[in-house]
Amino acid sequence: MAELWGHIDGTTPAPADATKLAEWKIKDARVMSWITGSCDSKIVLNLCPYRSAQTMREYLKKVYNQTNSARRFQLECEIVDYTQGSLSIQDYYSRFQNLWVEFSDIVCAAVSKVSLADVLVVYEISKRDQFLMKLRSDFENAHSNLMNRHPPPTLDVCFSELLREEQRLLTQTTLEQEKMNTTHMAFSVHGKSKGKDMSKVQCFSCKNYGHIAANCTQKFCNYCKKHGHIIKDV
Structure with missing residues (x-):
């Protein structure tokens, strides 16, 4: 296959020897048929x-x-405008990586092998910083913590820690929601007693109907046999 590639890039020119030339033409014709096909x-x-x-x-x-x-410019615009928004950390990271991989391939194709390593280092730093800066406000604490570390962690480490932070926030939100639901239920149950027919409720202090002892205006203590209080108040 490498020999046939030489027919395309010119590294295998037509030989001067007639016998070898005939063989060369056969191979060259094969490559030409591949191109036209x-x-x-x-x-x-x-x-x-x-x-x-x-x-x-x-x-x-x-x-x-x-x-x-044109594609490079389009990718640059997409990367600038891309933020987490309502996406999960996993979805945000996956799309972010796809944009940067394609962008890096285009840019690095024009970079010499000598300079490529240095360029990739700069790109990795820029990619990590942009990933963190475009997180939504829920992850502000985690973002600040990661950015202020010395030395700063790699993008993979940031992604791993953000996944754990996302799970923590989700658990916290779930617990708070359950607490709110429990409080609301307890309030609802307590509120139902307000609609009770008090005309059938008897006060154990004055023995009259329509109120309870706590609200009785004719309190009588069954212990000391005096008016004005009940045994609970003593």
Whole structure:
């Protein structure tokens, strides 16, 4: 396969020897058939004047090769505008990673191997900071804690800790909701007694109906046999 690739990039030129040339032409014709077979029929017509795989490739590259400038700009805008919003930490992280991977591939393609390592270090720092800065306010404490560490943690570590923080917040919210529901239920049950028919309720102090001893205006103590209080008040 590497030998056939040489027919495309020109590293395997046509030999001068007639015997080897015949073999070379067979291989070159095979590559040309692959090229035409992978192109649209309208484009194939444009390739007819070219008699080698290399010249076909050069024509296609000159006419149809396009830079990724437009896509890179689009990704930059999407990354700038992207925030967590109502997404879970997992969904936010996954989409964030996809944007950055595609963006990095486009940018790093034009970077030399010598400089690539340094560029990737800068990108990882920027990616982590943007990920943390665009969390919603629920995670403000966790975000501040992660940003203020020395040395700052990697994005993977931040993601792991934010998943735990999300679970903690979810548990806390659930407990608070259950507490509110319990309080509301207790209030509702207590409130039902207010609608009770008091005309059938007898005061154990004065023996009259319509009120209870706590609200009785004719309190009588059955212990000391005096008016004005009940035994509970003594």
